[in-house]
Amino acid sequence: MVYFQREEFACKCGCGFDTVDYELAEVLDDVRRHFDSPVRINSGCRCISHNHRVGGSSHSTHVDGRAADFIVSGIHEDEVADYLETKYPDKYGIGRYNGRTHIDTRSGKARWDMRG
Numbered sequence: 001m002v003y004f005q006r007e008e009f010a011c012k013c014g015c016g017f018d019t020v021d022y023e024l025a026e027v028l029d030d031v032r033r034h035f036d037s038p039v040r041i042n043s044g045c046r047c048i049s050h051n052h053r054v055g056g057s058s059h060s061t062h063v064d065g066r067a068a069d070f071i072v073s074g075i076h077e078d079e080v081a082d083y084l085e086t087k088y089p090d091k092y093g094i095g096r097y098n099g100r101t102h103i104d105t106r107s108g109k110a111r112w113d114m115r116g
Contacts, residue, residue, distance in 0.1 A: 002029045002032075003028075003029050003032045003033075003039065004020075004025055004028060004029070004039075004041070006018050006020060008040075008041045008044065009025075009041055009044030009045050009065065009068065010044065010045065011044075011045055011046050011047045011050050012043065012046075012050060013046075013047060013049065013050040013053070015047045015049070015050070017045055017046070017047040018044075018045060018065075019045045019064070019065030020044060020045060020065045021064070021065050021066040021105050023066075023105045024065070024066055024067070024068060024103070024104070024105045027084075027088075027092070027103055027105070028041075028068060028070065028103070030087075031070075031072060031080065031083070031084070031103075032072075034083060035072050035075050035080070035083075037072050037073045037074050037075055038072070038073045039070050039071070039072050039073075040070060040071050040073070041068050041069075041070050042068075042069045042070055042071065042100055043062060043067075043068065043069040044062070044065070044067075044068050045062060045063070045064075045065035045067075046060065046062040046063055047063075048063060051063050061093065061104035061105070061106055062104075066104050066105045066106070067093070067102065067103065067104035067105075068102070068103055068104075069097065069100050069101070069102045070100060070101060070102075070103070071099065071100050071101070072101075077096060077097070077098075077099060077100055077101045078096065080101045081094055081095075081096045081101050084101070084103060085111065089109075090109055091106075091107075091108070091109050092104060092105060092106065092109065092110075093106045093109075093110040093111075093112075094110070094111055095110075095111070095112045095113070095114060096112070096113040096114065096115055097114050097115060098114075098115050098116070
């Protein structure tokens with residue numbers, strides 16, 4: 001990881017769980033380089049308890065350390081998601097949320113928009 005520290009992906013409940021998938025970190029490093037702007041991880045890996053508390057899916061890739069919800073400083077989430085969808089048209093999970101973007105390194109392709 002060039003731009004990130006493992007702690008940035010740690011579970012927000014304070015349990016110490018901080019697994020992060022190398023491929024995920026590479027994708028986020030690429031996003032940082034592409035936009036030349038800091039990337040802040042809102043939610044990286046989650047322990048099972050925390051994932052349940054925040055309403056995450058029981059099969060969430062966050063539990064495996066293969067997902068991140070993040071923002072790119074000064075860049076709208078649509079621009080970030082558009083970049084990811086163009087660069088990775090046939091793989092990964094890419095989600096659009098108000099104010100943030102989701103990326104995960106699942107084996108297949110998934111796209112969703114959860115904005116209201």
